[in-house]
Amino acid sequence: MSPRRRPSGGRIDRLRTIRFTFDGTAFTGHQGDTLASALLANGVSLFGRSFKYHRPRGLLTAGVDEPNALVTVLRGDVREPNIPATMVEIHDGLVAVSQNRFPSLAYDVSAVNQLGGKVLSAGFYYKTFMGPVVGPLKGTRFWMLCEKIIRRAAGLGRAGHAPDTARYERMNAFCDVLVVGSGPAGLAAAREAAASGANVILAELDPQFGGSANWSGETIDGEPAAAWASDIVGELRDQANVRLLKRTTVWGYYDDNTLAAVERVSDHKASPAKGAPRHRHWTIRAGKVVLATGAFERPLVFPGNDRPGVVMASAAQRYANEFGVLPGDKVAVFTNNDSAYRSAVALNNAGATVATIVDVRAEISEECHTLARQCGAELIVGHAVTATEGGKKLTGIKLAPFTEAAGALSSGARSVEADCLLMSGGWSPTIHLASQAGARPLWDAELQAFLPPEAGKGWVGAGAFNGTFSTAQAIAEGFAAGRVAADLAMVEIGTLPDVEPAALDPRPAPVFEIRAKGKSFVDFQHDVTSDDVRLAHIEGFVSVEHLKRYTTLGMATDQGKGSNVPGLAIMAEALGKPIPEVGTTRFRPPYAPVSVGALAAERFGDLKPERLTPMHDWHLDNEATMYSAGLWFRPMIYGGPGETIEQAYVREARVTRETAGIVDVSTLGKIAVQGPDAAELLDRAYSNVFSTLPVGKARYGLMLREDGLVFDDGTTWRLGDNDFLMTTTTANAGKVMQHLEYFLDVVWPDLKVHLTSVTDQWAGAAIGGPKAREILAACVTGTKVDNEALPFMGIVHGEIAGAPVMICRLSFSGEMAFEVYSGAGHGIHVWEALIEAGQPFGMVPYGLEALGTMRIEKGHVTGAEIDGRTSARDLHLGWMLSRKKPFIGSAMMDREGLVASGRLELVGLVSLDNRPLSGGAHIVEDVDMDNPHGSLGHITAACFSPALEKYIALALVADGKARHGKRAHVSDPLRDRFGPVEIVSHHFFDPEGKRMHG
Amino acid sequence: MVEQLSPLAAVFRPGSHGNFVDGVGVTLSEMAPGSIVQLAAWPGEEKKLIAAITSLTGLKLADGAGAGAASERHTVFGFAPGKFLLTDTAEGLVSAAGVVTPAMGTITDLSHGRTAIRVAGPRSEWVLAKLFAVDFSLVAFPQGSGISTAHHDIFAQIQRSGPDRFDLYVFRSFARSFWKMLCHASDEVGYEVR
Amino acid sequence: MLITCPYCGPRDVSEFAYQGDGNRSRPDPSSTDLAAWNAYVYDRLNPAGAHNEIWQHAGGCRAHLAVVRDTLSHEISSVRFAREKGAPAHGRRKSGAKP
C-alpha cells in the first residue's frame, strides 16, 4: 500500500486493487477511489496546467467544484475532455491523460506565459484583436494569424473526432418529492417524506449516498455519521415509493418544477452492462423539490494560492476520512473561520503532522484553541499567508502579521515548511438550483455568504444550502422540509439529534484576499487573478455581469463554484460598495457539465423516426435508390445496371409516356373530412367550390393562407354526402391538418365536422400512360374502368387480387392515369398485382425524379413554386378563385401588392445551349459574369425532358407571361453556369390535356 | 379476404433479446386486431355514443376523460374529447357500427392505418417512460384507461390493459421505426418478442 | 413548462404547438374591411405579463386550448378548450388597435 494511504477507514475496499493509467503511467488504486484520490495516494501532486499561464496545478477540492485537476478520459478512440479527476471513479482499464500541456505535464513550453503575466491580463484578447486593422500586430487580421496558436496554448482539453458509439438514454420521471442531495439534511427529508407514502426520488451526484456524513467524522445519536446515513439509505431502499439515484447530478431547474438530471450509469465500469446506457438523462417532474445541496468551501485569495499542495481544508479532510488518503505529511492551515480547525484535527488523526495553523483573526474562540492544541499545531493568529514556496510542489509558506484594516504587514514575516496547505475562506451555500428557479439570493453579513431567500413556490431548502452548518440543525431542517414537501402538517421534531462534536461558530472573518506581491487566483480554472478584477474596475466595468464577461471570472466549466463570492468581494472593495449592492450573477443550467450524448440520447443514428410506405421493401428489392422526403422515404429512381440518375429517370418517364408507369403515392397526406358540415368546411377552406361535387367524384382544390398567398393543393374525393377524402401534398399533410383543426376549434366551433388523419390507412399507387387503362382492366374485378364507368375525376370501388380498392381517375403526369387506393395492409399485394398486370405492356415503376420530370413537362406546381410568396395568379391558378363565396384568404388575396405588375410569375424555360439547368439559378436579361446583377427571377425546378428532348425548367420570373417567346439567360455564378434560355409557357407538353382525357 | 401484412414483418424477431440473464423485463408483441375504428361524437352527443358502444360491444364505459374497458373480443378507450378508439378481434367492425348514427357522430376505419403493439411485463412502465413524457404509474394511469401522447413525431394512443400491460396504437408508417426504438429501449431490461 | 390540458391533464410543453395570439378575432368572412383583416392577420399583442394564447395539444388529444400565460414567469393561470365560447379570461383587444 502506498505511503499516503491510511491502513483503514473510508469508502474504499482495500482488498480490491484496480489498475489504470494516467499520462501513460500505470497506477493502482482501490475500489471506491476517484482518479483524484488514487493518484494522490500514489504521491501524484501535479494534475494539469492552467488555462492561460500554464501554471502547474494540483487538486484543490475533492468534488464537483474542482477547477484545476481536469483530465481527458479515453475510451478507445473517443476522448472526453475536461472531466474533474475528482469525479472520475477508477476502474480496471481506465485511461486518463492530463490536459493543456505540451510536450508533457512536467515540462511545458508554454509555461513561459507566466513571465508575460501582464500581457495576458483581463481583456487581453479584446484589446489586442478586436477592431479595425490598424497595423500588423493589432486588430482582426492579427487575430486570424494568431488564432491557431492561441487556441492551442490557451484552453482546456481537446475534443476528439471519433464518433461516440456509447449508448445514451432519456428517462421521464414523476414524483411527489424530489430531494436533491443526500447529506444528513437530504436523508432526513427523504425519510420523512417517504414515511408519508409520497413518491420520493433522492438524487445524489456522488457514487455514495451520505454527503458530509461520509467524511465529517461526526457521530449522530451515538453512531458514526456514515453508518447513520447508510442505515437510512437501507431503509429507503426497501420502500417501493422511493427511487434512489446515485451518480446523478441534478443540473437544471426549469418551469413548473421540471428538473433535468444526468445519471452516470456506466462510467465507473470498464464496460456497461448489456443494453445499459453510459449516461441516462432524467427529466423529473416533481410536486415539490427539497434542495439539500450543501455548501462549497471557498478559497482564500493570496499570492501563490494555486501551487500544487494548496488544497481546500474540507477537501483534505474528505480525502483523509472518505478515501483514506493523506494529501500531505506536514500540513499547514490557513483560515478565516473555525471549520478548518476540525479539518486540521482530522488530518492529524489520520497521521499527518499539523505544523501550523495561520488564522487571519486576532482573536479566536476557546474551542479553536483547544482543537489547535489537540492536533499539536503551532497556532499563529492575526497572521496571513503572503506567499507559497516550491516549484511544481509546495515546500513551504510565507506568513506575515495581518489586520483587517491594514492587510498584511511587511514586517515580521516568516516562513514555515509544509508540503500541504489547507485553506478555508468560509462557505458558500450551493444555491445554484434555487437561482435557476428564479430565487434572488440574499447576502448574509454574518455568514459572509449568499443564502437562498424564503422557500420558493416549488421548493424548500434544508441544511447547509440554507446556511445551516450545524449537522443537528440540518437534520431538523431536513425533517421539516420533508414534511412540507410531502404536504404534511408541521410537527415539532422534539429533541434535536445528538451530534458529536458540537457545531462550531460558522461565522468567518470578512477577509477574502491577502494583498501581496504575486499572482493571487480568484478563478483557478480561467486563470483570473485579483489584479484582473481590479483592472476591470479601473477600466470602468461596474456591473457584475460585465465584470464576469470581461474577465471571464466564473465562466469556466466549474461555473465559479468557488470563485464567485471572492471575485464579488474584491470587486465590491474596488467599487467601495458593500457586497450585496454589487449583487451576484444568476446561475444558469447546467449546474455541472452534461455530456452532449445524454442530451441527444436516442435521437441519433438509426433510431430517428422514419415513415415507410407499405411498398417500401418492394422498392428496396427492386433496385430503388431511396431518398428522404421529410420523414418519409421514397424511391428516387429504380436504377438499372450502369445507369446514371438522368438516364434512369429519362427512361422511366419515356416508358410511362409510351406505354405505362406506376408510382407509389402512399405518402400523399390524406384526411377524412366527415360530418354534415364537411362540404361547408371545404367551401370555406378551398378557394374553389366543393359543395357541388357529386358523390363518387373528385376535384382539384387550392387552399390559400389567411394572407391570401397559396398554401397547398390536392384533390378531394367525395365518398358520401357527409364523407370526403382530402389529399394534400406529402410535405404539407401535417400543416393542412393543423390549419383545418384550428379553424374548426377556434374560428368555427359550430361546424359539425370531424377530421382524422388517414394517410396511413391507405396505400396508393398511381398508374399512368397510354396503356394504363388496359392494365387496370386486366386486374380489377367488380367494376368497369372504361370511360363511362370511370370518367375523368370519377371514383369506383372494386377489387384487385381479392383486396378491396378504390380507384380515382386523375392525373399528375398528364397521361391517362389512375390512383389506386387499398388498405395499407394490402398495399404490397395490390402493388404486385398491378406490376404483374403491367408486365405484358412493359410498364415500369418510376421514382420521384421521373414524377418530377413529367410534372415539369405539364407545368404542375409543387412546393418549389408554392413557396409561401406566390399568389394563385402568379401560378396562373386565378381561375380557381371562386367569386361566389368567401374562403380563407379571399379577403386578402386582392391586396395591391398581390395584384401589382412586376410580380414573379410561373413560366417555362428551355435551355438554348443544350446544357442542364438547375434550381436556384437566376434569370437575367444580359449575362454579366464578373458582376452578376439584374435578376428577373429564379428557376424552381429543372430536368431533361424526354418528351421535348431538351433541358427545360420551371421558373418564377417578373412579369413572366409577358416574356413568353423572349430570350433571357441563366446566371448561376456559384455553379459557374451561364447561358441562353427561352422563356415559354409552363405548359410544355400536351397543353390541351388530350392524353389524360383520352 | 386478403390477409393484412404487418409493417413489422421485416424487423420482427421472435425470441429473447437484450440483457435477459435476470429474466425478461418486458414482452413485446403485435396485437393485430381485425378492426380498429375511431368513433367521434358531436358535442353533447357523447353519452349517446357511449351507449352505442355499449350496445355494440357490451363494454361499459365510465364518463370521463380517457375512460376505457376491454373484453376478450373488444377494447375501447377515450383518447380525445368525444373520441374513442374501438378494436375488435374480428374484421369488418366499421360496417357493424351502424349503431353510430350521423346525428351522434362519425365512424372512421383505421384498421390498416394504426399498428397495435403490446408491451407487457414488470418493466413496462420503465421502458415506456424512456419514450413518453407521461406518468405511467397505476395511480396516474389506471387500468383500462387511455391517453394520447407522442414520441417526437410519432403519435401514440395508449391503453393500459393490465397492471403491467400497455397497448400502443401508432401510425402504420412509423410502426417499424417505433418498434426498433422500443426494442432498443428494452435491451437493458431484457425482452421477449412473441 | 407544463400545460394542463382539460382532457389529458398536465403534459410537457413539448407535446403542444403554439398557435398564436388568442386575442385576435376574425372579421366576418364577407367583410371587405381591409384594415380589420390586416389587423387580424398581422397584428399581435406582445405583452410582458399575462397573455391570451392559443395552444394546440398537437402531440395529444389535438384540441386547441385557450391559455392565459404570463410571458415573464411562464406561469399559466388558466386553460380551457378554445372551442368553448366565452371571453378569454384576460382583456380582449379590438381589431386594429395597437396595444
Ligand SMILES: [Zn+2]
Ligand atoms: Zn389534450
